[in-house]
Amino acid sequence: MRKYRGTFYFCSMDKAIIIGICGGSGSGKTSFVKKLKADFDKNDLCVISQDDYYKPREEQFEDENGFRNFDLITAIDHEQFEADVKKILAKESITRKEYAFNNPLAEVKFITTKPANIIIVEGLFVFHIQGIRDLMDLRIFIHAKDELKLERRIQRDATERNYPLEDVTYRYEHHVLPSYKEYIEPYKDSAHLVVNNDDNFDMAYKLLSSFIKDNIKGK
Numbered sequence: 001m002r003k004y005r006g007t008f009y010f011c012s013m014d015k016a017i018i019i020g021i022c023g024g025s026g027s028g029k030t031s032f033v034k035k036l037k038a039d040f041d042k043n044d045l046c047v048i049s050q051d052d053y054y055k056p057r058e059e060q061f062e063d064e065n066g067f068r069n070f071d072l073i074t075a076i077d078h079e080q081f082e083a084d085v086k087k088i089l090a091k092e093s094i095t096r097k098e099y100a101f102n103n104p105l106a107e108v109k110f111i112t113t114k115p116a117n118i119i120i121v122e123g124l125f126v127f128h129i130q131g132i133r134d135l136m137d138l139r140i141f142i143h144a145k146d147e148l149k150l151e152r153r154i155q156r157d158a159t160e161r162n163y164p165l166e167d168v169t170y171r172y173e174h175h176v177l178p179s180y181k182e183y184i185e186p187y188k189d190s191a192h193l194v195v196n197n198d199d200n201f202d203m204a205y206k207l208l209s210s211f212i213k214d215n216i217k218g219k
Contacts, residue, residue, distance in 0.1 A: 018137050019120050019137065023124075023144075023195075050121075052098055053078070088115050089115075093112055139191045141188045141195065142197050146177070
């Protein structure tokens with residue numbers, strides 16, 4: 001892969017292109033990926049989300065205050081995640097139970113992902129796990145200020161998911177931030193594209209969207 005004047009070029013078009021999207025909780029990864037899914041046909045672009053590979057709640061580490069920590073590397077079934085990414089790359093479909101954010105009232109859904117020319121692999125730890133990172137042709141890091149990420153997380157977890165505010169702020173301070181500093185932020189400088197999402201990601205999205213369209217045409 002080569003980068004020249006803000007445009008990305010690939011030396012080989014023999015296989016699907018894997019784009020990794022990473023960033024801290026509240027950075028805007030989900031919104032960025034949702035827009036990609038909405039703007040491209042599923043035959044051209046598919047998404048594999050690391051969120052759907054969380055281990056069961058009872059297997060999650062419990063901290064000294066009795067809070068389950070879902071922001072540890074061990075919270076995710078990385079072996080199965082990597083195996084499924086390789087299946088998609090080998091043009092095999094995969095079926096996975098959608099993660100319901102520990103909501104016992106949520107309807108269980110199964111997601112079938114079919115191979116596509118562009119494969120989006122997204123999640124908190126996708127750059128940290130070397131076996132997954134090494135498969136990527138392009139790495140995109142979504143960045144936002146810490147205070148803004150906390151504000152967005154409160155809006156999402158306290159408002160949309162009905163989590164108690166004190167629970168959200170505790171987890172952010174004791175789980176989310178330490179995890180970000182150790183497993184996520186160190187990979188920012190090695191990303192091919194860093195998206196500043198303090199306000200919006202429009203310009204960066206246009207660049208990536210144009211890149212994807214150009215590579216789809218070349219298939």
